[in-house]
Every structure is written in C-alpha cells, then in structure tokens.
Amino acid sequence: MKIELNENKVYFNNGSLKKEIHPFWLRERVDGDEFLDKGTQQRLFDPTSLDNEISINKANINEKFLEIDFNDGVSSKIEINKIAQEFSSEDTVIKPITKIKWDSTLKDIKNFKYQDNFFESKEMYDLLVSFYKYGFVVIKDIPTEDNFIVKFANSIGSVRRTNFGEYFDVKSKPNPNDLAYTSLALAPHTDNPYRNPVPCIQLLHCIVSEVSGGLSTLVDGYTVTEDLKTENPEFYKILSEVKVKFKFIDKDVVLEDWSELIKLNDDKSLKQIRFSPRLDFVPILEKEKLDLYYRARKKLSEMYNSDKYRIEFKLEEKDLMMMDNYRLLHGRTAYKTSEGNRFLQGCYIDYDSTEGKLRHLKRKYNL
Numbered sequence: 001m002k003i004e005l006n007e008n009k010v011y012f013n014n015g016s017l018k019k020e021i022h023p024f025w026l027r028e029r030v031d032g033d034e035f036l037d038k039g040t041q042q043r044l045f046d047p048t049s050l051d052n053e054i055s056i057n058k059a060n061i062n063e064k065f066l067e068i069d070f071n072d073g074v075s076s077k078i079e080i081n082k083i084a085q086e087f088s089s090e091d092t093v094i095k096p097i098t099k100i101k102w103d104s105t106l107k108d109i110k111n112f113k114y115q116d117n118f119f120e121s122k123e124m125y126d127l128l129v130s131f132y133k134y135g136f137v138v139i140k141d142i143p144t145e146d147n148f149i150v151k152f153a154n155s156i157g158s159v160r161r162t163n164f165g166e167y168f169d170v171k172s173k174p175n176p177n178d179l180a181y182t183s184l185a186l187a188p189h190t191d192n193p194y195r196n197p198v199p200c201i202q203l204l205h206c207i208v209s210e211v212s213g214g215l216s217t218l219v220d221g222y223t224v225t226e227d228l229k230t231e232n233p234e235f236y237k238i239l240s241e242v243k244v245k246f247k248f249i250d251k252d253v254v255l256e257d258w259s260e261l262i263k264l265n266d267d268k269s270l271k272q273i274r275f276s277p278r279l280d281f282v283p284i285l286e287k288e289k290l291d292l293y294y295r296a297r298k299k300l301s302e303m304y305n306s307d308k309y310r311i312e313f314k315l316e317e318k319d320l321m322m323m324d325n326y327r328l329l330h331g332r333t334a335y336k337t338s339e340g341n342r343f344l345q346g347c348y349i350d351y352d353s354t355e356g357k358l359r360h361l362k363r364k365y366n367l
C-alpha cells in the first residue's frame with residue numbers, strides 16, 4: 001500500500017486500486033499532544049463538532065510521515081504506517097485464527113500448565129490461540145483453594161455474574177433447580193440459552209474427583225452443523241431460520257430469549273449454537289414447516305448425541321476447562337455418589353475477556 005499526492009489530494013494505492021482518502025478522515029486522525037492522549041490513544045477533540053467542509057491546503061510526504069495543513073488552521077504529521085493499518089476493515093487478531101473442526105478422533109490436544117505470572121505469559125497467548133482454534137482448552141495444576149476460579153476468570157478478563165451468582169458449585173444436592181446438581185448423566189447441551197446475551201465462555205474447575213464416572217463430554221457444534229449443512233441442507237436451513245423461545249423459571253426470576261438453534265452471521269458463517277431440548281419452545285408455525293423443523297431438530301440432536309462427534313475425558317483434581325459456549329456442547333456421564341465426592345466450580349466470562357487479553361499479549365510480545 002502506498003500513499004500518493006496530487007494537487008492537495010491524498011490517495012492510497014494498493015497496486016490494483018487507487019482511491020482518494022477523504023480529507024475529513026485524515027483530519028480525524030491528526031496526531032500531536034493537543035489532539036491525542038498518548039496513553040489511551042483517545043482523541044482530545046470531538047470530530048462531530050468540526051465543520052464538515054474540511055479540505056487540505058498543503059500536503060507533503062516526509063519519509064514515514066504524511067504532513068498536512070488543513071483549511072481550519074490545524075497542521076499535523078500522521079504516520080503512514082498507522083494509515084495503512086486502518087485499511088483493513090476486518091479484525092486482524094481473532095478472525096484470522098482458523099477454527100479446527102474436530103470429532104471423536106481428536107487426539108493429543110495440548111494441555112497447559114498453570115504457573116506463576118501465567119496470565120501475562122507467552123503461554124497464555126498460546127492458550128488463547130488454542131482456545132479459538134478448538135473451542136476449548138484444559139489447564140492443569142490450578143490451585144483448588146475456594147473460588148480460585150473467580151480469580152482465574154478475573155485475571156483473563158472479568159467474571160460474568162448471573163443470577164446463579166459469581167460462580168456456581170457443581171455437586172449433587174437435594175432439591176436441585178437444575179439437573180447439573182444431580183449425579184445423573186447430562187446429554188450434550190449449551191448453557192443458559194435463555195439469557196440475553198448468552199454467556200460466551202464457561203470455565204469449569206475440578207476441586208474434588210473421587211468417583212470413577214462423571215467424565216466430561218464435549219462435542220464440536222461447528223463440526224456437527226457444518227456436516228448437517230452438507231448432508232441435509234434443508235434441515236440446516238430451517239434450524240438457522242426458525243427462532244425458538246428458551247425459558248428458565250425460578251422463584252424470583254423468569255428468563256426468556258429467542259434464537260435460532262443455529263445462528264448465523266451476516267456472511268452465513270456460524271455465530272452461535274444453542275441446544276438444550278428441555279428448555280426450548282418452538283412457536284406455532286404452519287404444520288408442514290413444523291414437520292420439517294421437528295425432523296431437523298431430531299436429526300441435529302442425534303448428531304450432537306452421536307459417538308462419532310463426542311470426546312470424553314476425566315477432569316482431574318486441579319484441572320480447569322475453558323469452553324466456548326457458542327460453539328461447543330458439553331455434558332457428563334453419570335456417577336455414583338456412593339463412590340465418593342465430586343465437586344466442581346464453574347463460572348462464565350464473555351468474549352471481551354479473551355479477546356482483550358489476546359490482543360494485549362499479541363501487542364506485548366510483538367507477535
């Protein structure tokens with residue numbers, strides 16, 4: 001990309017395309033102590049209060065800088081490099097990490113190990129990249145003192161509190177308000193589909209594991225829905241079009257949210273899956289449409305529950321799993337309370353936590 005000048009107009013030229021850069025765009029980006037706070041890189045002026053009729057009186061390229069005198073009396077040097085960086089309208093940190101589709105044959109995924117200064121380490125950067133590739137990551141050796149999970153969450157970003165509290169204890173208990181708090185098997189599901197917004201990432205920390213069962217199960221919803229798209233396009237289509245209601249009722253809260261089971265981005269790529277067939281309510285649609293919807297949901301459920309896609313592993317004491325609740329489904333096998341105790345703690349964080357940390361570490365290590 002090159003910056004070129006012609007009669008007080010500034011152009012960018014990427015080899016195949018040459019376009020004028022709007023003078024106002026450049027005026028918004030003036031550098032210098034009186035215009036920009038050095039620490040935060042936030043503007044010290046409000047560009048919406050400027051006159052729209054901004055033009056350039058004089059422009060000059062001086063090595064790495066573009067020097068401009070604007071018609072409102074402001075002169076500035078703008079780093080050409082900085083301008084070039086802005087020509088990408090896409091996120092250049094998270095989006096380029098290619099998701100790796102996986103199924104039950106997934107092997108040898110790297111586990112990470114907790115150590116001092118973990119959250120500021122290069123290891124943390126690698127962990128987050130791995131998380132974005134596979135949708136989950138396991139970290140060994142996490143201290144099990146009470147609530148360390150909250151410290152962990154707050155060291156990556158900020159814990160996402162819900163009406164279950166800052167964190168939740170997963171163990172069997174009398175009169176549970178959710179099947180998670182029993183020793184029964186849990187089929188693959190996504191968490192909290194009834195919240196707006198749905199928590200993005202679940203953290204689960206194993207504190208005590210004295211039972212032989214209670215294996216963690218994970219399914220890559222990305223792999224499954226991509227396979228569904230290829231094998232049954234009409235099923236994929238209806239599941240990505242019909243919005244259903246998800247509902248959770250407790251004594252002092254009623255949570256409801258509407259969404260497709262397969263939610264797509266504007267470019268038709270996968271944005272989010274929700275799956276929790278005890279909590280979803282499809283509206284009354286035409287009989288033929290519902291007929292197709294029910295067949296599609298059944299197929300999707302069979303795929304999510306199939307051995308072909310599920311991995312099973314035991315979370316050992318001190319293991320912490322971090323999983324993408326918009327991409328993966330999770331569950332567990334049953335266990336026997338007579339064998340001993342099983343105690344996990346869970347909490348949520350949102351994508352701003354992992355994205356913010358990843359961008360920070362990329363900047364810190366110049367990666």
Ligand SMILES: [Fe+2]
Binds near residue numbers: 180189
């Ligand atoms: Fe869950």
